[in-house]
Amino acid sequence: MTPDACFNREIETLDRDRLDEVIDERVRYTVRYAEEHSPFYRSWFRTHGIDFGSIRTHEDLLRLPVISGSTIRSHQPPVTSEFGFLSTPWEQVFTIHETSGTSGTPKAFFLTWQDWERFAEKYARIFVSQGFGPGDRVVVCASYGMNVGANTMTLAARNVGMAIIPEGTCTFPSRVITSFRPTGIVGSVFKLLNLARRLETEGIDPRTSGIRQLVVGGESFAPESRAYLAEVWDCPVHNTYGSTEGTMCGECDRHTGLHVPEDLVHLDLYDPALQAFVPEEEYGRIVLTTLIPPGGHCGMLFLNCDNEDTTVILSREPCACGRTHLRIMNPQREAESFRAGGAFLNRVDVERGVFQRENMEYLTGEFEAFLHDGDTVASTDLRVTVECRDPAQVDRDGTADRFVRGFIGNNPFLRAAHDGGLLTFSFTFAAPGTLEHQKVKGRPKRIVDQRTGAGTSR
Ligand SMILES: [Zn+2]
Structure with missing residues (x-):
């Protein structure tokens, strides 16, 4: 049997014990990095009486408080004079982002080039796990700009060897389909349904348009709407989940949950009061911790950050695709x-x-x-x-x-x-x-x- 293609086989198929060792090593490095580089975390450790050196494993993260979007907003201008979460010198900051917050001031994010490379690696793994490879041509309908998703996918394409058509919306002219014969489109369920309808009115059958697969992301959806989209385009529809905090999980072509890139981001599931981990197979709030590889740096890191989405861990067992990283259900917005x-x-x-x-x-x-x-x-x-x-x-x-x-x-x-x-x-x-x-x-x-x-x- 030929093993499935992997972008980074060694890390994506690490056995569980070894993967846990990698995670714990990165937890230690990231906590130390926070103490040394993040003004917010340095004073947060003091305020909560935390000896950062005592945080040795991912289980130890439970002893740290959970922070939220409002914590970030209250440690940036105009509330404070400096950005408390900025954790690298300005010379290393490559891009600055703001999330489109639903309430109050948007949260600021700082990314170094290393952050971009790690984000791109996550998406490259996802694309390869979905069957994309050299020669593929993919229209990205996710918006470019302050959101990192579209740019990250574009950067990932360079690693995968495929071409990106960076439209930024699903309202592109139909000649993009007929002239360039793209093999994939990234968009949302609703936008891709609209696009199919528009192509049909222009006499182009989406099912024979050359599109071999669709990637949806940005919001959760029902299995029924995915099935309908797959029928309209007559091709598989793969799911991804990403956030500016750097989550970026993706379904492989087996569609048995979204793989979490466990070596680069740590995901815990908490009860609604954010006090304890939920038991396996139960719904919980996603709480994220950045994992920086030893020696690396990071524009803005998070330890225990509540991202206000909920999910269930479906399995920590190896997937049929050969990948060992855990799989979660499609997250829902709280x-x-x-x-x-x-x-x-x-x-x-x-x-x-x-x-x-x-x-x-x-x-x-x-x-x-x-x-x-x-x-x-x-x-x-x-x-x-x-x-x-x-x-x-x-x-x-x-x-x-x-x-x-x-x-x-x-x-x-x-x-x-x-x-x-x-x-x-x-x-x-x-x-x-x-x-x-x-x-x-x-x-x-x-x-x-x-x-x-x-x-x-x-
Ligand atoms: Zn898999």
Whole structure:
């Protein structure tokens, strides 16, 4: 049997004991680096009475407090005069970034060229694990600019030996497809569905366009929407997950979870109170720690940084692809999770309801959902607006039934909330282009909590 291609076989297939040794060695180096180079961590160790030399293994990280985005914002201008997290001399800073924060001042990030090289290595591993290689031509529809994702993929392509067409959006002219015959596209589920629809109206069949695979990332999605996208393009759809903090996890072509590059970033899962690790196979908040290879440097590092997403560790066993790095479920955004009727629901649950296969005969896949106070105290009405190909020709009852079945799925809490009347549904069937989020610029808000009553806390 020929082993699967790897970008960095030695590190990607290290056995678990050896990999843990690498991680622990890098935890020690990174903590020491923090003490020596990061003004924030130096005083944070003093404030919390932490002897940085006592942090020897990844388990020891549990003894350190968890920091959040607000910690970063409160240690940068205008709150403080200096950037407390900047952990390298200005001469080594290569680029400066700001995250598009949903609240308050954006967080500042500083990257050295070494950071870029490590980020690019992570994406190069992902691309190779998905079957990309020399000769591939990939359109990147993720936006260039302050986000690191698109630039990192472009840099990774140089390592992989493939060509990038850096469009930055999915609104490029169709001649890009017909002239350059790209073999892959990176984008979001919704943008890639829109693109397919646009190509079809121009007489180009996405299934025979030469695209051999799609890479989606940037937000979580339901398996149903991935399956539909794969059907529309007639090719595999691979998942990636990245953040400016340097996570960058990716699915290999086996689609059995996203591999975490464990030698370069350490991921722990915490309980909602951020006090303890959750047991294996349980949902938890992602808490990240940068891992710097001994001798390396870093523009901005994090020890125990809550990135406000949740996931489950699927396996620490070697994958069928030969890689040993652990695999996680597609992370979900905590900001898109809500309590209703004693259950948690996420935008992804709504997406699962929308993308039931029969619904897609009538719907485009675009939707938005609003949580409203229900008819009774403590009940919630989920008002879902779905974009229809033609609102005059929709099987409305069937679509609503299938939505509810798909939304509840196998979740006993959502089922109990629905059966108990604490979670009700109403539907609006909208014409193309008339959703609220389609009228405003920026990241679409597909789920919004507009409740005022008791339902919000139950
Ligand atoms: Zn794998």
